[in-house]
Amino acid sequence: MTEIMESNEIIKINTIEEYTELFGCPATNHPLISINHLTDVKEFIPIGNPVQLNLYTITIKDGSTCNAKYGWRDYDFKKGAISFFAPGQIHSWNEKTENSGRWGWLLTFHPDFVRKYPLGMKIGKLKFFSYETNEALHMSEAERLIIEGVMENMENEYQRNIDEHTQDIIVSQLDVLLNYSERFYTRQFRTRNSVESDVLTRFHLCTAPCRAYRGSNGRHDYT
Numbered sequence: 001m002t003e004i005m006e007s008n009e010i011i012k013i014n015t016i017e018e019y020t021e022l023f024g025c026p027a028t029n030h031p032l033i034s035i036n037h038l039t040d041v042k043e044f045i046p047i048g049n050p051v052q053l054n055l056y057t058i059t060i061k062d063g064s065t066c067n068a069k070y071g072w073r074d075y076d077f078k079k080g081a082i083s084f085f086a087p088g089q090i091h092s093w094n095e096k097t098e099n100s101g102r103w104g105w106l107l108t109f110h111p112d113f114v115r116k117y118p119l120g121m122k123i124g125k126l127k128f129f130s131y132e133t134n135e136a137l138h139m140s141e142a143e144r145l146i147i148e149g150v151m152e153n154m155e156n157e158y159q160r161n162i163d164e165h166t167q168d169i170i171v172s173q174l175d176v177l178l179n180y181s182e183r184f185y186t187r188q189f190r191t192r193n194s195v196e197s198d199v200l201t202r203f204h205l206c207t208a209p210c211r212a213y214r215g216s217n218g219r220h221d222y223t
Contacts, residue, residue: 010090011051019055020106031168032113033106034220035151038104041063050092055124057085058177060147061104080104080144082137082181086129102159105151107172113167119175124176128185141183 013019016034020027024042028034038061060082080103084093114120123129128137137145154173157166 011049012054013051014054016055016108016110018035019053022051023106025106030162030166030170032090032167033109033158034106035155038102038106041106048092050090052088052090053089054086056087056109056129058107059083059085059104060107061150062102080139080147082139082147084137084181085197086127098188105155107151107154114171117171117175119171119178122175123178128153128181137181137184138187139184143180146180150180181218197221 011022013022016032017029019025025034025036026040037055060080062080079098111120114123115151150173154177157169157173168191
């Protein structure tokens with residue numbers, strides 16, 4: 001892997017073991033999924049090298065740099081943000097991420113982990129796995145508490161000894177996480193559309209005198 005990093009070629013990550021090694025995560029408790037608190041992840045590496053992750057990845061983190069702007073108005077979503085990445089996407093980092101003491105989780109799983117479940121069919125239809133980084137899901141305080149509860153349940157099961165029920169339980173919790181994410185994305189886009197509609201309405205109100213002036217003399221076009 002070192003030789004690939006030095007040659008600046010795309011580094012391909014196909015397994016959970018490769019992922020945890022590259023990104024400084026603790027040893028995985030399951031061969032097909034990794035769940036870690038951000039504070040336990042050493043750093044994102046390699047800096048400047050493109051990485052193709054052939055895994056599903058969900059990052060849940062504090063929103064210290066995640067203010068959202070919809071239209072021309074700022075919204076306070078400093079409570080946190082979630083980003084979703086599908087297998088095959090290419091990532092790169094220009095600087096190290098300091099995770100010490102930071103709130104959040106890093107959730108990564110192989111497509112085989114959900115393949116035999118209904119979620120295996122559903123997950124490919126979830127649009128937010130194809131969104132750009134600036135379309136991260138920004139959470140309110142109430143939404144953050146819900147996501148935190150789901151992740152804690154999932155982590156508790158992940159930390160237990162693996163038995164015949166482990167995968168079923170974690171997949172069911174993962175499905176809950178994605179269902180809530182769909183709901184919160186609906187709220188996010190509805191909020192954005194509402195703000196943009198409000199801005200457009202204000203614009204028309206401001207330009208109304210110009211349109212009225214044009215109508216009174218029939219010669220000037222200000223619209």
